[in-house]
Amino acid sequence: MTAALPNLKNYLQSKAGITEEQFEALTQNLKTATIEKGAILLKQGEICHHSFFVEQGLLRSYTIDDSGKEHIIQFATESWIISDRSSIFFNEPSDFFIDAVEPSTFVYLDQPFIHRASEMSTAFRIFNEKACWWSVLMEKPVLPFMSLAIQ
Template identity: 30%
Template sequence: MEQLIQHIGKSVVLTPEEKNNLSLYFHSQTVSKKDFLLSEGQVCQFNYFIIKGCFRLYLCTENGKEQVIQFGIENWWITDYSSYTSGRPSKFYIQAIETSEVLYISRNEQEQLFEKVPRLESYFRKNLERAYAASLTRIEYLFLLSGEERYRNFAKIYPGFVQRVPQYMLASFLGISPEYLSEIRKKPE
């Protein structure tokens, strides 16, 4: 819980009592490598804060190809907000890439927590703003940069992912083939 409290503290200041309230609403879970937090067709019940580990959020295309939409590592949130907020079945999967630990909260618990600790709404808003901006940047890169430029940029900004994520998942996220990614990685910079 301390890791989450420190993360929240980067955006808003909580009183000791408000910090104690967090433990009443969040639950912890260990997730084995390749296990799912969410599968297509399920309603996303929880918002997950990653304490340790790495996840991917992906969907399956009509031809059965896995398309990675997002990765998540320590101190990042991961969920399908569309399903989480609407109660509709998800089109996505959230899978652990390595054995991981998460804290999670349900939509109802999150709303109750907002009533008890209103400044947490500011924390979540700020996180969503950053996530949305990152999504727009990713879309921009997909349209404007070559596959090699996308890889080099990603590796520069997120060097840890390049070592932690299997090459085929990284290629899917970057919108290139695993073979092309292998060629790019062999080239000197």
């Protein structure tokens, strides 16, 4: 699987100090997918069960307000992770959609992967905890204000 996931390998080695052997062990059961532009990975109201690591392409998360206007939360380029971490963490319906802005290949990162990587690497565990708290503290409070008209 290493040859098929060069960006994920580089990401985990540079950000979390994962060794070649650890990478092989972590990624042996990971699933990847290639999707077309416009394909939806997560719909608002669904519970998010995965984070998505972008190997190639561009994904985005966004919400749609009551008037039908889209509000982009985040873009995820190659070597970025995107998800609704709050939905995963609290097992609650997502506030966001996640879709492909262009044809994209991504890796599903499920909770067992996150737990194994956290056990192998303190740096990964700390990074993941910070990302979870950033999501909970920064994204949720902003949502009610996104549909307000600028005066």
